[in-house]
Amino acid sequence: xxxxxxxxxxxxxxxxxxxxxxxxxxxxxxxxxxxxxxxxxxxxxxxxxxxxxxxxxxxxxxxxxxxxxxxxxxxxxxxxxxxxxxxxxxxxxxxxxxxxxxxxxxxxxxxxxxxxxxxxxxxxxxxxxxxxxxxxxxxxxxxxxxxxxxxxxxxxxxxxxxxxxxxxxxxxxxxxxxxxxxxxxxxxxxxxxxxxxxxxxxxxxxxxxxxxxxxxxxxxxxxxxxxxxxxxxxxxxxxxxxxxxxxxxxxxxxxxxxxxxxxxxxxxxxxxxxxxxxxxxxxxxxxxxxxxxxxxxxxxxxxxxxxxxxxxxxxxxxxxxxxxxxxxxxxxxxxxxxxxxxxxxxxxxxxxxxxxxxxxxxxxxxxxxxxxxxxxxxxxxxxxxxxxxxxxxxxxxxxxxxxxxxxxxxxxxxxxxxxxxxxxxxxxxxxxxxxxxxxxxxxxxxxxxxxx
Numbered sequence: 001x002x003x004x005x006x007x008x009x010x011x012x013x014x015x016x017x018x019x020x021x022x023x024x025x026x027x028x029x030x031x032x033x034x035x036x037x038x039x040x041x042x043x044x045x046x047x048x049x050x051x052x053x054x055x056x057x058x059x060x061x062x063x064x065x066x067x068x069x070x071x072x073x074x075x076x077x078x079x080x081x082x083x084x085x086x087x088x089x090x091x092x093x094x095x096x097x098x099x100x101x102x103x104x105x106x107x108x109x110x111x112x113x114x115x116x117x118x119x120x121x122x123x124x125x126x127x128x129x130x131x132x133x134x135x136x137x138x139x140x141x142x143x144x145x146x147x148x149x150x151x152x153x154x155x156x157x158x159x160x161x162x163x164x165x166x167x168x169x170x171x172x173x174x175x176x177x178x179x180x181x182x183x184x185x186x187x188x189x190x191x192x193x194x195x196x197x198x199x200x201x202x203x204x205x206x207x208x209x210x211x212x213x214x215x216x217x218x219x220x221x222x223x224x225x226x227x228x229x230x231x232x233x234x235x236x237x238x239x240x241x242x243x244x245x246x247x248x249x250x251x252x253x254x255x256x257x258x259x260x261x262x263x264x265x266x267x268x269x270x271x272x273x274x275x276x277x278x279x280x281x282x283x284x285x286x287x288x289x290x291x292x293x294x295x296x297x298x299x300x301x302x303x304x305x306x307x308x309x310x311x312x313x314x315x316x317x318x319x320x321x322x323x324x325x326x327x328x329x330x331x332x333x334x335x336x337x338x339x340x341x342x343x344x345x346x347x348x349x350x351x352x353x354x355x356x357x358x359x360x361x362x363x364x365x366x367x368x369x370x371x372x373x374x375x376x377x378x379x380x381x382x383x384x385x386x387x388x389x390x391x392x393x394x395x396x397x398x399x400x401x402x403x404x405x406x407x408x409x410x411x412x413x414x415x416x417x418x419x420x421x422x423x424x425x426x427x428x429x430x431x432x433x434x435x436x437x438x439x440x441x442x443x444x445x446x447x448x449x450x451x452x
Contacts, residue, residue, distance in 0.1 A: 059261065107439050
């Protein structure tokens with residue numbers, strides 16, 4: 001056997017030495033497809049209404065990324081946003097002085113957790129610690145609960161957000177698409193008021209989030225850390241007062257967020273011709289996803305999410321043994337209905353994207369599920385767990401799927417590993433202009449992140 005391998009290796013070497021050119025090498029996409037590949041291609045064709053693999057490919061060039069026409073993407077703008085998104089120096093309006101310069105946008109949406117928080121609710125100001133993926137973040141005991149800056153629901157992932165014209169679980173941010181006609185809900189003196197600027201959700205949320213999360217670009221940071229040059233490169237020299245505004249800062253952050261795409265996931269590699277990118281079990285799971293499992297009815301397109309809102313009867317975030325009990329019974333738990341005030345929208349939540357889910361152990365808007373398999377089993381049984389949700393509100397597609405244990409296992413493998421981009425660190429800067437630690441800069445995080 002060893003001699004056979006040696007002969008084979010030598011044969012390949014001599015062939016290459018004799019002038020083998022790239023034209024002589026069989027391209028990946030011409031490898032004979034297996035029965036699984038054929039079945040998956042047929043499922044993709046059906047689920048995409050005849051478009052096929054191209055319908056699910058994430059863009060790899062800046063010009064192809066979905067963008068707000070009022071905030072066109074440029075390399076300079078994305079680079080500025082990449083710094084600002086992680087910049088703990090923006091934390092200049094804390095409730096307590098000890099919170100100054102200790103948090104950032106990335107405190108609740110960081111790469112290590114698939115741009116989620118890895119805790120039931122993200123916490124920026126008033127949080128301590130990080131751990132490995134953000135799982136060790138906890139409330140600073142010096143903070144009264146009312147002064148903590150926390151999310152009212154599980155922090156949704158920012159990954160693949162370019163495909164969400166309306167943002168958050170209830171879709172309240174964004175003046176376009178599904179929010180046309182909801183102007184009466186854009187309350188003055190609330191974050192939703194920023195919708196009146198006319199931007200899509202990613203931009204609107206980034207602009208509104210600066211004030212909501214107690215951030216601001218200060219003159220000292222702007223002038224002394226090199227940010228001025230980054231702003232000018234992104235927007236032109238329109239005057240320091242304008243460049244330092246929440247709007248320009250938010251537009252840069254949004255531009256960066258739109259580039260956060262899981263383009264290196266095995267499923268994306270498979271779609272681009274590498275039939276060996278996924279295991280046989282992952283392919284089996286993908287076939288189920290796009291056929292019997294009916295997942296594609298809601299999770300479709302490049303980000304595997306549409307812009308619909310559905311009630312699946314999942315439990316609300318109600319304290320659940322964590323520190324955020326001050327948010328019990330907030331209108332956030334009413335989903336889309338809490339924003340539109342339309343009773344028909346109550347308990348309906350936006351369909352989430354599905355890439356890199358295993359970076360965080362909390363699922364559902366209420367963070368009440370703890371594994372992908374648990375969510376699949378819940379949808380397979382289709383028995384609502386939240387008694388507050390009226391039966392007539394439940395989604396039409398929420399019905400028993402009759403998947404076998406083996407099918408659930410394969411479907412779990414596809415979602416957990418076929419949709420897992422292992423290289424999200426490519427979106428994270430090595431350092432930020434302020435020189436501070438990030439994504440958190442509190443003393444506990446500094447130790448755990450190796451900044452102190």
